[in-house]
Amino acid sequence: MSKIADLRKSYERAELDETAAGREPMQQFDQWLQEALAAHVPEANAMTLATVGPDGRPSTRVVLIKDYDARGIVWYTNYDSRKGRDLEHNPYAALQFHWVELERVVRIEGRVEKLSDAESDAYFHSRPLDSRIGAWASPQSQVIASRAVLVANAAKYSAQFALHPPRPPNWGGYRLLPDCWEFWQGRKSRLHDRLRYRLQDGAWLKERLAP
Known part of the structure; x- marks a missing residue:
């Protein structure tokens, strides 16, 4: 080695x-x-x-x-x-x-x-839709219980904003x-x-x- x-x-x-x-x-x-x-x-x-x-x-x-x-x-x-x-x-x-x-x-x-x-x-x-939803889904730098929190948040905001999420x-x-x-x-x-x-x-x- x-x-x-x-x-x-x-x-x-x-x-x-x-x-x-x-x-x-x-x-x-x-x-x-x-x-x-x-x-x-x-x-x-x-x-x-x-x-x-x-x-x-x-x-x-x-x-x-x-x-x-x-x-x-x-x-x-x-x-x-x-x-x-x-x-x-x-x-x-x-x-x-x-x-x-x-x-x-x-x-x-x-x-x-x-x-x-x-x-x-x-x-x-100008960002892809997934990235715009991700900006809402991630409480960046905060402690979360598991990845399931992110997945659930992404689903929630996708349903809420559809194709037009505003900037957080x-x-x-x-x-x-x-x-x-x-x-x-x-x-x-x-x-x-x-x-x-x-x-x-x-x-x-x-x-x-x-x-």
């Missing part, structure tokens, strides 16, 4: 140079995300979301990016979930994408705000407004490329970090 401590990989697929990287972080992110999608990286839209609760304990979970633009990164969830409660208390979070096949990581930090009702409504009504009042979108980005490209001999963009006086400062 192999020892975990003995596992090794040499990262040699690509490089990340200051002169070639985007002038602004969203440009660089868009390029890397499109390359991950073109390479058919599994779950290229999956990102780890880290939040901190009122007790100071951090927690992470994987969510899916659903939109991005100059303002920031968007995902949707239940506002009463643990992450929703954390963000109500502390509206700062971190995101991380890990595209293993491309030997790349993107880290993003910033303040989080809720989307408008109109934005959340528009996305909710406790379900909607968040947008992280970045003030710090880091782009990590694996390199040989653990001399990885790390570029950080920091928002400083309204402009992005690009810096190289030691690996």
Whole structure:
């Protein structure tokens, strides 16, 4: 049996140079995300979301990016979930994408705000019917007796709403407004490329970090 401590990989697929990287972080992110999608990286839209609760304990979970633009990164969830409660208390979070096949990581930090009702409504009504019913059926992050609770809830709301479930009042979108980005490209001999963009006086400062 192999020892975990003995596992090794040499990262040699690509490089990340200051002169070639985007002038602004969203440009660089868009390029890397499109390359991950073109390479058919599994779950290229999956990102780890880290939040901190009122007790100071951090927690992470994987969510899916659903939109991005100059303002920031968007995902949707239940506002009463643990992450929703954390963000109500502390509206700062971190995101991380890990595209293993491309030997790349993107880290993003910033303040989080809720989307408008109109934005959340528009996305909710674009979802498959089963997903819209599921948003009603799952009391996310709460203790339930068994899976039968979810099945019963799904049947209940399917009967109640038929083909037109409205958006639950406790379900909607968040947008992280970045003030710090880091782009990590694996390199040989653990001399990885790390570029950080920091928002400083309204402009992005690009810096190289030691690996």
